[in-house]
Amino acid sequence: MSVRKQFRTALCGLVLAGFVVTTTQGPAAASPVADRAAKVPAVTRAEDAVARSLARSLADSAWRAETDRAVAGGREVGLSALAGTSRTRAAASLAAEVAAADRSVLAAKGLSARTGGLLTVSLTGAADSGRAPLVAVAPSDDEAAPVTAYDTNGRAHTLDPSRTPDVPVYVVGIDGAKAVEAGVRVLERELAAAGVSTTAAPAAAPAATADTGFWTSRITSVRLDDDKETWIKGDAEIFSIVSGFGLDGKVRVDTVTHPYLDDAETTYYPNQILVNWSQYKYNLADVVMMEDDGDTNYSALAKAIAAALLTIADLGAYVPLVDPVVDAIPSSFWTDDADFVDAWYTLARETTGVRDGAGGNGRFTFDRYWVSAL
Known part of the structure; x- marks a missing residue:
């Protein structure tokens, strides 16, 4: 039984118990105002x-x-x-x-x-x-x-x-930019504490790579058709969850913020590194892009993602991780908490040019970029 189902079962038991008590003591008046406020x-x-x-x-x-x-x-x-x-x-x-x-x-x-x-x-x-x-x-x-x-x-x-x-x-x-910056640190720290490799707890890169440099996938341009914002909300606060298998064969998650991605139907040219391939076992990774709408609880999001990803084992071949990440997002996050923007399945180290998101809402243009060691 899932944690959510266990909680719902316990809650139903409490409600039924409360009903028995109140009906034996007389009818209890409901408070629609209090009920609405609680939601x-x-x-x-x-x-x-x-x-x-x-x-x-x-x-x-x-x-x-x-x-x-x-x-x-x-x-x-x-x-x-x-x-x-x-x-x-x-x-x-x-x-x-x-x-x-x-x-x-x-x-x-x-x-x-x-x-x-x-x-x-x-x-x-x-x-x-x-x-x-x-x-x-x-x-x-x-x-x-x-x-x-x-x-x-x-x-x-x-x-x-x-x-x-x-x-x-x-x-x-x-302050969305400030919240996302602090939030992704919480996300990575709590994922690391749960046993998921992240930037906060990276797996060591091979010595040869550390000596010479590493390949990355770099965003040369990005465009969104819908940034999930109305006029009153102003700029969007976008971040991406990059997932794959680390060098130790365990699931790895990295977060990337996109503070420049303010408006829909506008093309941005950030030259931003999205994936550092020296931290991944395979030459494939997945990307889930999200938008913080204000009520995002990053600690809860980290716990949900960790619980889902830690059940996935490396069986010697790459397993796409978009669906487990999306499925792990709490149901409340589909209203005003961290809206799903789009996802990119099996982004390869060799990927270049335009890649549309699976939902048709986002479009990345990539190039391969070599980062030389100092």
């Missing part, structure tokens, strides 16, 4: 609470002027630092709430407190319209769901996610 991801709850507080704080004209200057020109700034350095009364009150929310976000994403604050604020919409501002949080998934925004009285308004609003809208979000 909202912790990161989204933290963002929403901060958005409402930020909206109220912007009634202070001096604090709003500081915020306007900070986010001018489309800049995204750390909310904790912004509120913490302001001398306005409104910001002082907000800073404590932001600090608490940041702690909740880090815990929900499986990241260390040393990562620092992740909550950010940016400005979109009609910034120069002169109209009263709203503060919003991106929807909890990538469907065209209505966007909730708050005014300076804390009242909620609904915005159309498919149309840029005609009022100034401050958007509370997550």
Whole structure:
């Protein structure tokens, strides 16, 4: 029985036990509001609470002027630092709430407190319209769901996610680049701790290779048809999970971040190394590209992938690993946690030129690149 099934079985037992107790003591009143709140991801709850507080704080004209200057020109700034350095009364009150929310976000994403604050604020919409501002949080998934925004009285308004609003809208979000950078370190560290070879615990390369250099697959261009983002979410935060068999014959996973991959339908030319072949036993590897949408718990993702990959043995021939990696991703990750972008099966060391992803959403152009030893 899988861990998920065991958990579900235990949960059903608790529910049934609770039902027996409550029915013997009289009917228990259900709370639809509490039920809905329990289904909202912790990161989204933290963002929403901060958005409402930020909206109220912007009634202070001096604090709003500081915020306007900070986010001018489309800049995204750390909310904790912004509120913490302001001398306005409104910001002082907000800073404590932001600090608490940041702690909740880090815990929900499986990241260390040393990562620092992740909550950010940016400005979109009609910034120069002169109209009263709203503060919003991106929807909890990538469907065209209505966007909730708050005014300076804390009242909620609904915005159309498919149309840029005609009022100034401050958007509370997550520093995706910072989160992904910290997250892949957690991913690699926990995979290594579970026994999967990673960059955090690499297998030793052959002496001849270490002396002379090694072959790599280098991305000369990349393009996505859909980066899974709506207007309110801004830039995508893309990373790839490269998997194959290490020199010790055990499954190996390396993570590669793509901080430049911001927009769909745009071709980028990064000249970025994707696979270091000196770390792999075979001349084949697989790539799963994902996008962090905010609620990704990297610790949970690492545990799920490790549990799946450690059951796969090297039988003397290469076994594609895309399906086990994708199947291991928790079901919640298919809403707003680490969206699947595309996958590339059996990428070879000799692969050059254009390779479309299996899902038809991504396109890499590769060349072989020799990295010489110093």
